[in-house]
Amino acid sequence: MKAEFSPQDKAYRAKSASTEVGRYSAERRKDALLAVADALQQNEQVIIDANAKDLSAAEAALNSGEMTSSMYGRLKLDRDKLTSLIAGIRQVAELPDLVGAMSMARELDEGLVLYKQSCPIGVVLIIFESRPDALPQIVSLLIKSGNAALIKSGKEARHSVQALFKIIMDTLIDRDYPPEVFGLLESREEVNSLMKMEGVIDLVIPRGSNQLVRQIQESTRIPVLGHADGVCHIYVDEHADFEKALRICTDAKCQYPSACNAVETILVHRKIAPQFLPRLVKVLQEKKVEVRCDADTIAELNLTGAKPTTQLDWSTEYCDLIVSIRVVEQLNEATGHINTYSSRHTDAIITEDKEAFEKFAGEVDSAGVYWNASTRFADGFRYGFGAEVGISTSKLHPRGPVGIDGLLTYKYRLIGNGHIVGDYTGPSSKSFTHRDMDIKPFH
Amino acid sequence: MKAEFSPQDKAYRAKSASTEVGRYSAERRKDALLAVADALQQNEQVIIDANAKDLSAAEAALNSGEMTSSMYGRLKLDRDKLTSLIAGIRQVAELPDLVGAMSMARELDEGLVLYKQSCPIGVVLIIFESRPDALPQIVSLLIKSGNAALIKSGKEARHSVQALFKIIMDTLIDRDYPPEVFGLLESREEVNSLMKMEGVIDLVIPRGSNQLVRQIQESTRIPVLGHADGVCHIYVDEHADFEKALRICTDAKCQYPSACNAVETILVHRKIAPQFLPRLVKVLQEKKVEVRCDADTIAELNLTGAKPTTQLDWSTEYCDLIVSIRVVEQLNEATGHINTYSSRHTDAIITEDKEAFEKFAGEVDSAGVYWNASTRFADGFRYGFGAEVGISTSKLHPRGPVGIDGLLTYKYRLIGNGHIVGDYTGPSSKSFTHRDMDIKPFH
Numbered sequence: 037m038k039a040e041f042s043p044q045d046k047a048y049r050a051k052s053a054s055t056e057v058g059r060y061s062a063e064r065r066k067d068a069l070l071a072v073a074d075a076l077q078q079n080e081q082v083i084i085d086a087n088a089k090d091l092s093a094a095e096a097a098l099n100s101g102e103m104t105s106s107m108y109g110r111l112k113l114d115r116d117k118l119t120s121l122i123a124g125i126r127q128v129a130e131l132p133d134l135v136g137a138m139s140m141a142r143e144l145d146e147g148l149v150l151y152k153q154s155c156p157i158g159v160v161l162i163i164f165e166s167r168p169d170a171l172p173q174i175v176s177l178l179i180k181s182g183n184a185a186l187i188k189s190g191k192e193a194r195h196s197v198q199a200l201f202k203i204i205m206d207t208l209i210d211r212d213y214p215p216e217v218f219g220l221l222e223s224r225e226e227v228n229s230l231m232k233m234e235g236v237i238d239l240v241i242p243r244g245s246n247q248l249v250r251q252i253q254e255s256t257r258i259p260v261l262g263h264a265d266g267v268c269h270i271y272v273d274e275h276a277d278f279e280k281a282l283r284i285c286t287d288a289k290c291q292y293p294s295a296c297n298a299v300e301t302i303l304v305h306r307k308i309a310p311q312f313l314p315r316l317v318k319v320l321q322e323k324k325v326e327v328r329c330d331a332d333t334i335a336e337l338n339l340t341g342a343k344p345t346t347q348l349d350w351s352t353e354y355c356d357l358i359v360s361i362r363v364v365e366q367l368n369e370a371t372g373h374i375n376t377y378s379s380r381h382t383d384a385i386i387t388e389d390k391e392a393f394e395k396f397a398g399e400v401d402s403a404g405v406y407w408n409a410s411t412r413f414a415d416g417f418r419y420g421f422g423a424e425v426g427i428s429t430s431k432l433h434p435r436g437p438v439g440i441d442g443l444l445t446y447k448y449r450l451i452g453n454g455h456i457v458g459d460y461t462g463p464s465s466k467s468f469t470h471r472d473m474d475i476k477p478f479h
Numbered sequence: 480m481k482a483e484f485s486p487q488d489k490a491y492r493a494k495s496a497s498t499e500v501g502r503y504s505a506e507r508r509k510d511a512l513l514a515v516a517d518a519l520q521q522n523e524q525v526i527i528d529a530n531a532k533d534l535s536a537a538e539a540a541l542n543s544g545e546m547t548s549s550m551y552g553r554l555k556l557d558r559d560k561l562t563s564l565i566a567g568i569r570q571v572a573e574l575p576d577l578v579g580a581m582s583m584a585r586e587l588d589e590g591l592v593l594y595k596q597s598c599p600i601g602v603v604l605i606i607f608e609s610r611p612d613a614l615p616q617i618v619s620l621l622i623k624s625g626n627a628a629l630i631k632s633g634k635e636a637r638h639s640v641q642a643l644f645k646i647i648m649d650t651l652i653d654r655d656y657p658p659e660v661f662g663l664l665e666s667r668e669e670v671n672s673l674m675k676m677e678g679v680i681d682l683v684i685p686r687g688s689n690q691l692v693r694q695i696q697e698s699t700r701i702p703v704l705g706h707a708d709g710v711c712h713i714y715v716d717e718h719a720d721f722e723k724a725l726r727i728c729t730d731a732k733c734q735y736p737s738a739c740n741a742v743e744t745i746l747v748h749r750k751i752a753p754q755f756l757p758r759l760v761k762v763l764q765e766k767k768v769e770v771r772c773d774a775d776t777i778a779e780l781n782l783t784g785a786k787p788t789t790q791l792d793w794s795t796e797y798c799d800l801i802v803s804i805r806v807v808e809q810l811n812e813a814t815g816h817i818n819t820y821s822s823r824h825t826d827a828i829i830t831e832d833k834e835a836f837e838k839f840a841g842e843v844d845s846a847g848v849y850w851n852a853s854t855r856f857a858d859g860f861r862y863g864f865g866a867e868v869g870i871s872t873s874k875l876h877p878r879g880p881v882g883i884d885g886l887l888t889y890k891y892r893l894i895g896n897g898h899i900v901g902d903y904t905g906p907s908s909k910s911f912t913h914r915d916m917d918i919k920p921f922h
Contacts, residue, residue, distance in 0.1 A: 055818075059841045142863055148852060150862060157874050158844065238874050257696065259875050280897035287899030375498075397892055398502045401601065409591060409895030418903070419593060419891070420585055420913035431600050431681050431888045432702050433876030445874045448862070449840055452852030454723035456730030460861070470863035 041219075043226040046186055047236045049216035050159045054184035056214050058156045062133035068211050069129035069179055073122050075207040076172060076200070080118055086199035087113040087168060094192055103192070106294055110167045113196055121169050128176045128422035134444055135182045143471040144450075145460075151449040156182035158238035160443070161230055162425070163252070165244040166190030171200050173423040175218060179208075180422075181443035186230065186237070188221040190244075231256040241426050246353065261438060263429040265353045265379040266296025268411040271370040271396065273387035274305040278312055280408055281386040282319050285359075287410040288384070290323045294355045296427060297382050297414040301350060301360045303370045309363045313337050320359060329361040350377040367392055371399040378402055380429040382414040382436075403429055403436040486669040489629055490679045492659035493602045497627035499657050501599045505576035511654050512572035512622055516565050518650040519615060519643070523561055529642035530556040530611060537635055546635070549737050553610045556639055564612050571619045571865035577883055578625045586914040587893075588903075594892040599625035601681035603886070604673055605868070606695070608687045609633030614643050616866040618661060622651075623865075624886035629673065629680070631664040633687075674699040684869050689796065704881060706872040708796045708822040709739025711854040714813040714839065716830035717748040721755055723851055724829040725762050730853040731827070733766045737798045739870060740825050740857040744793060744803045746813045752806045756780050763802060772804040793820040810835055814842040821845055823872040825857040825879075846872055846879040 041049070076083070094111055097103035140152035160183050164170045171189060178185050189197045201220055209215050221227055230237055231252070240260045242252045249264040270288060272281045288299035304313055317327050317339050331344040342361075349360040350373070364370045374383050382404035385396040397405040404414045414437060416424025421439025428435050434442030459466050484492070519526070537554055540546035583595035603626050607613045614632060621628050632640040644663055652658050664670055673680055674695070683703045685695045692707040713731060715724045731742035747756055760770050760782050774787040785804075792803040793816070807813045817826050825847035828839040840848040847857045857880060859867025864882025871878050877885030902909050 055842050055844075144856070144861065144863065148856075253700065259873065261875075277897070283897055283899055287901045291899070291901045291904070393894075397890075399498050401498075402890065404891045404893060406893040407895065409893050409898040410900050412900035413587070413591075413893055413895075413898070414891075418587065418900070418911065420587065420911065430702065432704075433888065435888055436891045445876065445878055447840070447845065448847045448857075448879045450847060450849040450852050450856055451836075452850065452856075454720070454726055455852040455856070456726055456734070457853050457855035457861070458730045458734045461734070468861065468863065 043186070043221060043229050044233065046216070046219045046221075047159065047230055047233050050184040050186055050219055051236050053214040053217040054156065054158045057184060057217055058135070058182045060182060062135065064211075065133060065135070065180055065182065066129050068208060068213065069125055069176055071207045071211060072172070072176065072179070072204050073125040073129065075203050076118070076122050076125070079199075079203050080115065082203070083113065083118060083196065083199050084115065086195040087111075089195040090168070090193055097192075107166065107192075110165070111192055111196075113168045117169055121172055124417065124423055125172060125176045128180050128440075131180065131422055131440065133180070134440055138475045139446065141473040141475045143473055144468050145455070145466060146469070148450070148452045148455045149473070151451070152446050153449055154444040154446045157443055157445050158183065159236060160185045160425075161188075161227070161237045161240045161258075162186070163188045163227060163240070163242045163244065163248070164190065166192035168193045168196035168200060170243070171197050172204065174425050175204055177423055177425055177440055177443060178218070181440045183443055184217045186219045186221055188224070188227050228255070231258065234258045243426050261428050261430070261434070261442070262426045263296065263379060263381060265351075266298070266381045266427075267300050267351060267353050267377060267379045268297055268381050268414075269301050269303060269374050269378055269383040270299050270411065271303040271364075271367070271374070271383070271385045272305065272308065272312060272316075273367065273385055273389065273392050274307040275389040275392060276305075276308065276312070276386040277388055277408075278308075278315065281312065282316060284384070284386060284408070284410045285316060286319055286323060288412055289320065289325055289359050290357065291410070291412055293357050295412065296353070297411050298355075299359065299384075299411050300352065300354055301362065301373075301377070303362050303364050303373060305367075305370075306363050306365055309333070310337060313361070313363075314339065316361070317342060324357055326358045327361060328358065330363070333361075333363050353379070367395060371396060374400050374402070381427065382406065382411045384409060384411050403427070486629070486664060486672050487676065489659070489662045489664075490602065490673055490676050493627040493629055493662055494679050496657040496660040497599065497601045500627060500660055501578070501625045503625060505578065507654075508576060508578070508623055508625065509572050511651060511656065512568055512619055514650050514654060515615070515619065515622070515647050516568040516572065518646050519561070519565050519568070522642075522646050523558065525646070526556065526561065526639065526642050527558065529638040530554075532638040533611075533636055540635075550609065550635075553608065554635055554639075556611045560612055564615055567860065567866055568615060568619045571623050571883075574623065574865055574883065576623070577887055581918045582889065584916040584918045586916055587911050588898070588909060589912070591893070591895045591898045592916070594894070595889050596892055597887040597889045600886055600888050601626065602679060603628045603868075604631075604670070604680045604683045604701075605629070606631045606670060606683070606685045606687065606691070607633065609635035611636045611639035611643060613686070614640050615647065617868050618647055620866055620868055620883055620886060621661070624883045626886055627660045629662045629664055631667070631670050671698070674701065677701045686869050704871050704873070704877070704885070705869045706739065706822060706824060708794075709741070709824045709870075710743050710794060710796050710820060710822045711740055711824050711857075712744050712746060712817050712821055712826040713742050713854065714746040714807075714810070714817070714826070714828045715748065715751065715755060715759075716810065716828055716832065716835050717750040718832040718835060719748075719751065719755070719829040720831055720851075721751075721758065724755065725759060727827070727829060727851070727853045728759060729762055729766060731855055732763065732768055732802050733800065734853070734855055736800050738855065739796070740854050741798075742802065742827075742854050743795065743797055744805065744816075744820070746805050746807050746816060748810075748813075749806050749808055752776070753780060756804070756806075757782065759804070760785060767800055769801045770804060771801065773806070776804075776806050796822070810838055814839060818842070818844050823874075824870065825849065825854045827852060827854050846870070
């Protein structure tokens with residue numbers, strides 16, 4: 037896409053391209069994805085060289101403390117990351133194709149048949165942080181789901197993203213994809229000017245800081261997919277297996293503390309607190325986790341090194357090696373706390389009591405409710421979606437890690453033969469049959 | 480629900496009740512619905528008496544012209560309407576129960592299983608016009624889907640709605656439903672104060688004038704389900720059967736002109752315009768429809784009585800016996816016009832050419848794409864949903880007429896046995912199996 041187009045032009049051109057790619061066959065989408073994977077593999081050195089430019093520019097920011105080492109780590113695209121990235125794209129290519137899938141076929145009356153058929157959403161506006169590997173991951177889901185997109189990546193990843201984008205677009209254009217199907221945006225100003233284009237842009241997916249997501253949610257009437265906060269909980273029930281609980285709490289906090297699915301608050305049943313809590317605090321402190329707990333419990337259980345909590349802790353996503361702990365009297369209090377402070381992302385219970393899990397899963401109002409497993413599993417790859425465009429905490433579809441399924445909507449097709457509503461109203465009207473049929477391509 | 484509660488209190492109490500009813504069994508929901516249907520039947524006279532009070536209060540407004548006769552018609556609840564209303568509730572009771580249904584069961588690894596399970600959305604805020612029959616229809620869908628709700632009806636239907644609501648609530652409370660599960664709101668001020676309660680109110684469904692819907696969409700960050708405009712199209716293709724086309728266009732315009740699924744614009748292929756258009760105009764004019772068409776075509780085809788169109792016509796929902804007609808050169812121009820001016824509600828093609836329908840259905844970006852059938856079929860009852868809470872033109876789920884399915888969301892349940900993410904990362908990590916399983920209640 038050439039620089040002379042305004043962002044509005046890019047959006048209209050992407051809209052028109054979305055209609056075209058929405059009609060492609062499953063085979064064509066799969067071929068395109070395999071070709072993109074091959075092209076990325078053949079151009080590994082080009083990508084790594086481009087990434088080296090970004091990394092050398094970032095080093096000054098890293099040394100001055102402007103950039104954290106985890107930001108630098110996300111910016112880096114080495115051969116290992118590239119290999120797993122390319123494997124991921126091949127995995128997406130092999131997933132079942134859902135575009136055009138029928139989920140309902142109902143005879144309303146003789147000769148009048150209603151189908152519910154999935155179709156691409158249209159044009160997606162995606163804003164993501166300086167993580168070059170996110171670009172091919174997201175684009176592979178967009179290709180598989182038949183959508184068009186405008187994409188803005190973090191400026192620190194500029195060279196890597198431009199190199200990746202050129203390789204992908206050259207491959208797609210070679211296979212007769214319209215060049216306007218994907219466009220790179222250059223600036224935040226371009227993004228802002230697109231926020232008012234409801235009806236052209238169908239969906240916005242912001243990935244990045246809570247502040248970015250919230251600002252976008254507040255500045256547009258276009259549906260926004262994603263989540264601002266990730267305040268995840270683990271409730272250690274009175275019937276918990278302590279070894280499982282220690283293993284899971286440690287993994288959920290320490291395995292990747294800045295991820296949105298890391299645990300922030302651990303709730304512990306009062307009955308087991310005297311035995312369990314000192315062990316938990318010790319294990320976490322050995323992993324350099326700062327533990328916060330209410331002052332009474334710290335004194336009572338002699339939790340050396342633990343800091344007292346404040347009200348603010350319960351709604352904070354630390355993104356760091358910090359955890360808050362609260363003692364609860366019963367399961368109800370745990371689910372009440374979670375429904376009050378959780379960001380409805382992912383919450384887990386550790387218990388050997390199936391009834392307790394059932395109650396927990398029924399009451400906790402989150403996209404993921406886990407039993408004896410780490411909250412860190414909330415991820416599109418781990419769910420078997422190949423990749424994800426983000427994690428949604430919305431209650432309208434989609435919810436949780438969003439893969440291909442979440443990038444599709446549906447239309448109802450009604451096939452008649454001159455049928456009119458007048459025949460079905462008033463005295464001596466015809467009746468509907470409303471007979472569900474086997475789902476097959478219509479007519 | 481007692482008058483002394485603030486709307487915020489009502490919302491929190493409904494939230495708490497929603498957790499309770501979300502756990503009820505399918506059998507209990509069905510029993511409650513059948514009991515509601517019986518109670519309405521036994522109290523027919525009470526309802527009709529209450530409605531008579533609303534009607535007599537409305538007569539002055541009708542005579543002064545403040546109320547249209549169609550508004551008066553919607554306000555009226557006679558024995559026929561009641562009978563079909565009660566039959567509708569029994570139909571909803573007998574529909575398959577979808578709460579808790581699993582749509583995915585996937586082994587991620589040995590002992591680690593992921594389920595995708597549907598669950599109620601939570602608390603729905605519903606605002607509807609002065610149509611008393613809408614209350615039991617909507618409440619029956621809410622009962623079947625396990626949701627709680629706060630409901631505001633038009634003030635002209637006050638007595639009818641209060642009588643219906645009392646009968647329904649007495650029945651539900653008799654069957655141990657929490658009294659806070661449904662609440663009536665008394666004023667627009669109450670509604671406005673709820674608009675900021677995201678996280679407590681999960682969904683807003685406004686039914687009524689375009690202006691009302693748009694004002695609500697602009698005043699809240701809570702997801703809004705519904706549609707402002709209903710600008711529906713019929714495209715009469717060059718390969719149309721004229722008799723079907725005349726029948727369908729007449730039904731779609733005249734059968735109920737103020738409905739959102741009535742046709743507003745008819746597009747006609749130039750090749751058939753000289754033969755078809757004069758016949759169409761004549762048939763519509765005989766039904767007292769005001770026909771608008773571009774000035775050149777009026778002159779060329781001598782369409783006596785037709786008025787010239789302006790640009791404004793293409794985006795106007797007339798809600799009246801008025802139709803705009805445009806001649807197009809080809810199918811592309813028709814789909815282009817529709818995607819520009821349609822409200823993405825329901826659009827139809829009349830043709831004997833299957834390829835033309837396929838192209839139309841692929842390109843038109845609307846919730847309903849119809850082939851040789853009237854746009855007036857876009858309705859929850861006609862689709863076999865029993866009833867509808869509204870029609871959604873959103874591209875995120877749900878779309879089209881919204882019945883029970885659209886009042887459910889889902890959560891992912893992950894069942895492990897101490898599984899942690901750390902085991903699946905780094906060198907010599909475990910692999911996911913990602914094996915889809917038969918769907919059955921877990922464990």
